[in-house]
Amino acid sequence: MKILMVCLGNICRSPLAEGVMQSLVDKYQLDWKVDSAGTSNWHEGEPPHRRSIKIARNxxxxxxxxxxxxxxxxxxxxxxxxxxxxxxxxxxxxxxxGKLWNQDKVDLILNAVTPGKNKAVPDPWYEDTDKAFEHVYQLLLDACEQLIQQLNTQA
Known part of the structure; x- marks a missing residue:
């Protein structure tokens, strides 16, 4: 299985989502590929935001x-x-x-824990505090744990 996490710049939320999901994939010894990307190229080639790195490391x-x-x-x-x-x-x-769009493959990540609510993971870049990044980490951890359970039964 191949999973892609996507946010705007691919420096705050989606790198955390990739890291969280990869850690769970490793924990459960699943043969899945996890990656992340941004819908913009503003930060192409840059590492994740320093607070994303810090919170993940914690x-x-x-x-x-x-x-x-x-x-x-x-x-x-x-x-x-x-x-x-x-x-x-x-x-x-x-x-x-574009023409490759497949709505069956794409969903908001928090729909894993609140199905159909289309809740957003807040962008911590704007607040730029450890607390904001920790909150995002916890949201993503809950969602990724749910996704592991859901997707592992489909695999």
């Missing part, structure tokens, strides 16, 4: 090797599931995917 997750990359239309065929952080990311993924 939970035993190393994000230091990750580098931001933009979402591409080809990601729609490369990945089995694409989880976005908010409704704008969803619309941007749809736009970028």
């Amino acid at each position: 939970h035993g997750i190393d994000l230091s090797v990750q580098r931001s990359r933009p979402f591409t239309a080809e990601d729609m065929t490369e990945f089995d599931h694409i989880y976005v952080m908010d409704s704008q990311n969803y619309q941007d993924v749809k736009r970028i995917a």
Whole structure:
């Protein structure tokens, strides 16, 4: 199974989501590939935000090797599931995917814990505090744990 996490810049939320999901994939010894991307190329090639790295490290997750990359239309065929952080990311993924768009592959990540509510993972970049990044980490941990359970029964 191949999973892609997507946010705007691929430096705050989606790197944390990738790290959390990868840590759970490793914990449960699943043969899954996890990656992340952004709907913009503003930070292409850059490491995750320093607070994303710090909060992940506080939970035993190393994000230091990750580098931001933009979402591409080809990601729609490369990945089995694409989880976005908010409704704008969803619309941007749809736009970028163009003719390759497949709505069955894309969902807001928090729908794993609140189905159909389309709740957003808040972007901690704007607040830029450890507390904001920790909150995002906890939201993503809950969602990823649910996704592991849901997807592992489908695999």
